[in-house]
Amino acid sequence: MSNEESWFGRFVDTLPTKGWFKFLSKYVVTPYWLWKDPKPKLPGGPRVSSQPSDNVQRMMNLIMPLKDPSEIGKARAVMAIAQNVDEIFGGLDNVGTVHFARFVILGDKLCMISVYDGDFSNYIRDFIVTVGSVFDAIMAEIEGGSALIPTEQNVEAFIEWVHEHDLFQAPDFPTELFTLQDQAKGIGPDGPVHDLSTLPRNLVLQFHSNPDISLGGGYRAYPGFSAAQIREKLGVGW
């Protein structure tokens, strides 16, 4: 409809910029649709694939709410990391499958952003096996973190917690969103066909359950190689 070269089409196109329309969609339309068509929270992290090349260089965007988001609380988190950073990076080195990892403080959250190869659970488990006791100091600054300390004795719970706090990765092929939303509701591939024009609306609704998301799989300069393969090729040992 909005593509029609009619006055009405042009009118609809300008709607998103109109104040009254913004107001209406925020307080009436979106809540109404959310009530009518709720979208369960979509799981975080990369999805498993049958393609080996998709199973290396996977992204983790772990977003951890700070217990105390004040300036002082943030500084405490920075201290906890600074005091343990060598051990944490040493631990990541021992895990062996990690390309990059870094910490970011964003608003009231502490983020750990990393690129790793293979299975998420193995990555987190091996990480805890090597530096769990050190990472506990960081978890102590995180909301909900105390329940998981010592992480070494709560490995499964910790893995699930990290998975829950890993950002949902919006698919590279936009229409895959339909499939993921269906899956989350337990609807199989034989479910009803989706009208392509409803994609934007479905994205809007999804933001209600996943307010922060990662956009697609990201850029890779040398796709398909594991960290160890690159190290081997560079002759730096793995």
Add this chain to the structure above:
Amino acid sequence: MSAEFDPNAIQGNIVRGYGIHHVRYLMLEVTDRKAAREFLVASLNGENPNVPIIQRETEWEENPEVCFNISLTFPGLQALGVSKKNLATFPIEFRDGMASRALKIGDFGDSAPTKWAPPFDEPDRIHLIASIYSDSEEHLDKVQTQVAEAFNILGTRDGRDLAKSKVVFGYVDSISQPKFKGIHDKSQNKNDELLDPLGTILLGYPTRMEGVYFGIPSPSELGFNGSFNAFRVLSQDASGFENFLTEAAEFLLKHPNLKDVLPPGGARQVGKGFSRKTALREIVAAQIVGRWRNGVPYELSPDTMEPDPKVSLTNFDYNRNSRCPVGAHMRRCNPRGGPIVQRVANLTRRIVRRGMSYGPDFDPKNPDDRERGLLGNFLGANLGAQFEAVMYDWLNLGLQHPDITGSNDPLLGANSVDTSWFDMTTRTGGKIRLHGLPRFVVCRGGAYTFLPSIAAINYLSQLKN
């Protein structure tokens, strides 16, 4: 929690095998909760002659005539009335169930759950998988009839040990197996591998990972001393496998570096009376698994399947110059102390295997395509840390070593002819790459199950809701 281990507290066939050569698996649905609970009560106290008794883990001189055991799926725990709160304390892999984890463990294409054989195509209806071990058909039938009184039998599967401890592709199997401190396993007398901590197989004990305990589901009566199992019906394409060995041998015969694999006149050293082609077929078979088909480890005896003097079947390790290929099946599943990318993971992903073959014998001289394969049980205290970790990162993908990353297990990986490869090692430290491996092993069904302790079976039998 850590405790003294009491063998009478757990079911048999977990920390060591039975040594009985026939098994029948019953896939069961709970249709009458009360009848199911009464069955469990009787299976523990033995007061009803029409209910088989759960076989406990005790050492015996002579095999009992029949051993009966049970395992439960997540829908099974629900069906027996375990509370929502307690159900939530089971690990995520088990709660999801095997069919939901398909992509992760390589069950796609012909192995996809939508193609599984009944009753596995309806995973939510499979509540229990019971096993009857007995060398008498009569006993198998009798126990099956008894079980049918309390449960709806959705399907059965019969397995048996093939002659000379072999499996369908002609290898001797069940040689390497975790062994546990304080548990005497006759069949493993000659196994001189490192002992594994009990936490590898049972919940509530220290694991190989320092300081790490796997979570015990609640209440502890239900979770403590429990174990998990990945039950798999794996069909094996025996003629496809033999054909591949022939193709590979023909490829090697024309290869410019043939002498690095088999020097002139070397065939008879490989095995008595072997032609060059036979010798090459057996070398390929040995490198694919990491053992010659008679069980001799390739690592200790790369030039012959009949080493003189004999070599240990289990006492060896891998290193950077190993003759056993990094991609060989058993090195992928258990890299032992050899170099791996995940430096902290050596020996932490051990799997206890209990399996038997199904289907008719295969005669390589008269090949046929009837379905046959392995009824496999892959046991451990944590499905995610053991079975799935091995399936996803090591068997497929090959993340443990940069030289095999991007390739799948040659024997049972999710291979496709166009993209698969396997690097053989040569006598001179080089490699020869084989291409075109098809998928020899296809999953026909399976389930993740929980192996409850005796106290847990009692707990389940006493639920009231």
